[in-house]
Amino acid sequence: MAAEPIIRFEAISKRYPNGTEALKGVSFSIEAGTIHAICGENGAGKSTLMKILFGLERATGGTIRIDGQPVDISSPRAAASFGISMVHQHFSLLPSLTVAENILLGQEPRRGLLVDRKAARERVAALAARYNLEADPDARVAGLSVAAQQKVEILKALSRDVRVLILDEPTAVLTPPETDELFRRLHGLRRAGITILFISHKLGEVRALADRVTTLRAGLLSGDAAMGDISDAEIATLVMGTTKTVPPLREPHGFGAERLRVDNVVLRSLAGADRLDGVSLSIRAGEILGIAGVDGSGQRGLVSVLTGEVLPHDGDFHLDGRSARGCSTAALRKGGMAHLPADRFHQGSARTLSVVDNAIAGAHRSSRFSRGAFLRVREMETEARRLISDFSIRCPGPRAPLSALSGGNAQKVIAAREFATAPTFLIADQPTRGIDIAAAAFLQGRILDMARQGTAVLLISADLDELLALSDRVAVLYAGRITAVLDNGPHLTPERLGPFMLGLEDAA
Amino acid sequence: MTFLETIAHIVDLVPVLLRVTTPILLAALGVHISQKAGVLNLGVEGMMLAAALAGVLASAASGSAWVGLAGALATGAVLGFLLSFAIHVLKADLILSGIALNMLAAAGTTLVLYMLTGDKGMSGSLSSGVLPSLAIPLIADIPVLGRLLSGHHVLTYLAFAMVPVVAVLMMRTPFGIRLRAVGESAEAAATAGIDVARMQIAALVLSGLLAGAAGAFLSMGYVSWFSQNMSGGRGFVALAADLMGYGSAWGTMAASLLLGAADAFVISLQGKGIPSELLQSLPYIVPIVALVIHARARRKRFVRI
Ligand SMILES: Nc1ncnc2c1ncn2[C@@H]1O[C@H](COP(=O)(O)OP(=O)(O)OP(=O)(O)O)[C@@H](O)[C@H]1O
Ligand SMILES: [Mg+2]
Numbered sequence: 001m002a003a004e005p006i007i008r009f010e011a012i013s014k015r016y017p018n019g020t021e022a023l024k025g026v027s028f029s030i031e032a033g034t035i036h037a038i039c040g041e042n043g044a045g046k047s048t049l050m051k052i053l054f055g056l057e058r059a060t061g062g063t064i065r066i067d068g069q070p071v072d073i074s075s076p077r078a079a080a081s082f083g084i085s086m087v088h089q090h091f092s093l094l095p096s097l098t099v100a101e102n103i104l105l106g107q108e109p110r111r112g113l114l115v116d117r118k119a120a121r122e123r124v125a126a127l128a129a130r131y132n133l134e135a136d137p138d139a140r141v142a143g144l145s146v147a148a149q150q151k152v153e154i155l156k157a158l159s160r161d162v163r164v165l166i167l168d169e170p171t172a173v174l175t176p177p178e179t180d181e182l183f184r185r186l187h188g189l190r191r192a193g194i195t196i197l198f199i200s201h202k203l204g205e206v207r208a209l210a211d212r213v214t215t216l217r218a219g220l221l222s223g224d225a226a227m228g229d230i231s232d233a234e235i236a237t238l239v240m241g242t243t244k245t246v247p248p249l250r251e252p253h254g255f256g257a258e259r260l261r262v263d264n265v266v267l268r269s270l271a272g273a274d275r276l277d278g279v280s281l282s283i284r285a286g287e288i289l290g291i292a293g294v295d296g297s298g299q300r301g302l303v304s305v306l307t308g309e310v311l312p313h314d315g316d317f318h319l320d321g322r323s324a325r326g327c328s329t330a331a332l333r334k335g336g337m338a339h340l341p342a343d344r345f346h347q348g349s350a351r352t353l354s355v356v357d358n359a360i361a362g363a364h365r366s367s368r369f370s371r372g373a374f375l376r377v378r379e380m381e382t383e384a385r386r387l388i389s390d391f392s393i394r395c396p397g398p399r400a401p402l403s404a405l406s407g408g409n410a411q412k413v414i415a416a417r418e419f420a421t422a423p424t425f426l427i428a429d430q431p432t433r434g435i436d437i438a439a440a441a442f443l444q445g446r447i448l449d450m451a452r453q454g455t456a457v458l459l460i461s462a463d464l465d466e467l468l469a470l471s472d473r474v475a476v477l478y479a480g481r482i483t484a485v486l487d488n489g490p491h492l493t494p495e496r497l498g499p500f501m502l503g504l505e506d507a508a
Numbered sequence: 509m510t511f512l513e514t515i516a517h518i519v520d521l522v523p524v525l526l527r528v529t530t531p532i533l534l535a536a537l538g539v540h541i542s543q544k545a546g547v548l549n550l551g552v553e554g555m556m557l558a559a560a561l562a563g564v565l566a567s568a569a570s571g572s573a574w575v576g577l578a579g580a581l582a583t584g585a586v587l588g589f590l591l592s593f594a595i596h597v598l599k600a601d602l603i604l605s606g607i608a609l610n611m612l613a614a615a616g617t618t619l620v621l622y623m624l625t626g627d628k629g630m631s632g633s634l635s636s637g638v639l640p641s642l643a644i645p646l647i648a649d650i651p652v653l654g655r656l657l658s659g660h661h662v663l664t665y666l667a668f669a670m671v672p673v674v675a676v677l678m679m680r681t682p683f684g685i686r687l688r689a690v691g692e693s694a695e696a697a698a699t700a701g702i703d704v705a706r707m708q709i710a711a712l713v714l715s716g717l718l719a720g721a722a723g724a725f726l727s728m729g730y731v732s733w734f735s736q737n738m739s740g741g742r743g744f745v746a747l748a749a750d751l752m753g754y755g756s757a758w759g760t761m762a763a764s765l766l767l768g769a770a771d772a773f774v775i776s777l778q779g780k781g782i783p784s785e786l787l788q789s790l791p792y793i794v795p796i797v798a799l800v801i802h803a804r805a806r807r808k809r810f811v812r813i
Binding site for chain 1: 681685702
């Protein structure tokens with residue numbers, strides 16, 4: 001190999017101010033024009049390494065070389081000057097701005113003193129066409145589905161002159177066809193000479209996309225190999241050490257009485273992605289109903305209605321036979337509902353509060369955690385410790401702020417909290433998004449356990465394998481309507497669901 | 509009262525309404541800019557007060573009302589800069605710094621006044637200029653329209669002209685978009701390569717300039733003197749106007765007019781046998797009621813997104 005690697009990490013170490021050693025002397029190279037995957041468990045240090053490369057964090061030891069030269073990347077601005085762009089694990093979009101304003105933030109085209117809106121629109125449209133990622137330049141980001149926001153994030157990263165594109169779990173929110181499409185685009189970018197750093201927990205994706213893979217374990221380099229020289233099982237071992245994961249198994253069991261009944265719910269929302277056009281559903285005790293559908297087909301609207309965040313314009317829903325339309329979220333939760341939201345960071349958690357506060361939120365008024373006006377702090381901490389060990393959450397301790405946890409570990413805190421309430425009705429919206437293989441298997445196992453004990457589960461997932469592994473029945477949502485409700489079984493495959501998800505077939 | 513007389517009566521009220529709205533609107537637009545940048549200018553009351561005194565002093569020293577206005581604007585801008593300096597360099601708390609600025613201005617203006625004039629209440633012995641009102645040629649001669657559009661104070665025209673200027677600045681310029689980005693998520697804005705501190709400093713300096721203009725209007729708009737605590741809570745009323753303005757410059761103007769109307773109403777009732785204590789509390793009761801109504805309206809549950 002004659003050419004210098006485009007990026008070389010040399011003994012990179014990172015010690016966060018709270019003492020956590022996220023990286024302990026990591027060295028490896030990235031060859032120009034390749035797609036390089038980085039794998040590791042939740043908390044292994046992947047995002048930390050990428051943030052150092054993007055100038056968001058400073059390494060506490062080691063050197064980064066670009067084209068062989070040692071460089072100092074002190075800010076995202078400096079990273080941009082080296083041609084480094086990043087799509088973040090947690091979105092960095094501004095909800096109240098439009099798509100075009102977000103993508104061109106900091107590099108707006110001008111006409112005189114004003115933003116040249118026409119030029120901005122055209123630039124976004126050209127960018128979207130070039131990478132085949134559709135986006136409406138004038139839409140407000142707040143109204144977009146998570147998948148649409150993901151596309152905007154990627155376009156934003158590509159809007160500058162890029163040599164190196166960092167993608168921190170970009171596919172976590174995409175459905176399989178969307179992921180395939182993205183991968184075709186990424187291959188195209190590689191052909192255009194762009195180097196891509198790609199983080200994912202899904203080995204299938206790594207296999208399909210990457211030329212080389214580096215694995216991290218607890219801040220140390222555990223492996224670095226060309227994809228051709230390493231099997232999936234070997235990668236999994238390098239990522240997890242010796243532990244083996246057992247995929248969860250759905251066992252047939254009887255169902256109880258009807259728990260949730262949704263009758264003809266209509267939601268005329270401002271944002272199309274939330275619209276519901278007469279949705280009816282039923283879930284029995286012990287049953288898992290999976291919702292399949294391209295993201296933005298009404299999932300967010302359905303969840304908002306069932307959690308009492310919005311009042312539907314028409315229709316009703318019943319929990320255990322009682323009408324729940326107009327009930328507040330607090331009342332619904334008291335009645336046994338739990339909700340693991342898809343957007344864990346905006347809706348599910350408070351990043352600056354501690355792990356304890358996040359793990360107890362919602363239950364803080366129960367007699368278990370409060371006496372009169374006072375919280376029982378010791379009880380809270382005991383419970384948080386129990387959740388931390390049950391869900392193997394990697395964190396410095398229960399009092400650490402949630403912002404000091406890795407993306408996946410923060411998600412596990414929220415999942416642990418919702419599961420711990422022993423709900424009679426659970427809404428699990430993308431429960432394993434961003435969670436590593438072992439932890440995902442664990443969470444899926446817990447969902448099955450809960451169902452066995454009589455919980456009615458509404459499972460929404462972009463991951464069809466997960467949906468088919470867990471659901472007793474699958475309902476397909478398309479453009480705010482249920483287009484099919486199918487019993488799960490060996491005959492039900494992603495191929496069978498596809499036409500319903502795309503609105504080509506309608507069995508309802 | 510005939511119909512025409514009623515109309516004439518209402519037309520007569522308009523200049524009063526615009527006059528009392530002017531300082532509230534100027535200050536509220538300043539608050540609006542700061543709030544959009546995520547650094548709500550709680551020191552606006554103190555900035556107005558200090559600028560009012562600085563205007564009188566600069567005018568008395570130079571003999572020109574315009575130099576006085578420049579002094580008032582500069583004072584507001586400098587205080588805006590100091591506030592952002594406290595937040596960004598000294599890492600002081602935004603709210604506490606704003607409150608401290610208000611207290612400092614209240615005490616500081618009295619001290620300076622006493623040192624220069626020997627009087628703690630009024631600056632009567634200093635003669636300051638008065639900024640002019642403008643008669644618009646031709647329009648001034650049209651019967652009703654002339655009364656509505658012409659003859660107002662130069663700063664009144666400025667205040668209302670600033671509404672579209674601020675609206676365009678915030679919504680249509682790169683500066684405004686970046687400012688709003690910083691206010692919405694400093695972290696995300698920084699990731700996009702925007703210098704958060706610089707944007708917030710700029711926002712507070714602009715906010716101070718507008719508060720300075722409001723202060724100049726108080727001491728040099730129709731009178732030629734400064735009196736102790738002459739801002740009289742208008743800065744806080746401006747904060748309320750911004751909160752009620754639904755995050756837009758035009759909304760801020762509407763709210764300022766509403767709160768100004770309460771003031772004007774009080775003025776029109778003065779000397780009509782209603783207890784003056786009751787009357788004087790009205791301008792403070794209106795913002796409270798308006799904020800409560802506003803908060804309730806926002807709880808409408810249908811439209812979330
Ligand atoms: N701001 C912070 N302050 C303190 N510790 C932190 C901070 N951010 C991350 N850490 C710690 O550093 C370690 C590595 O975190 P990092 O985010 O790099 O993990 P990751 O590999 O990206 O995991 P995930 O798959 O969950 O996203 C974790 O133990 C985490 O708790
Ligand atoms: Mg991460």
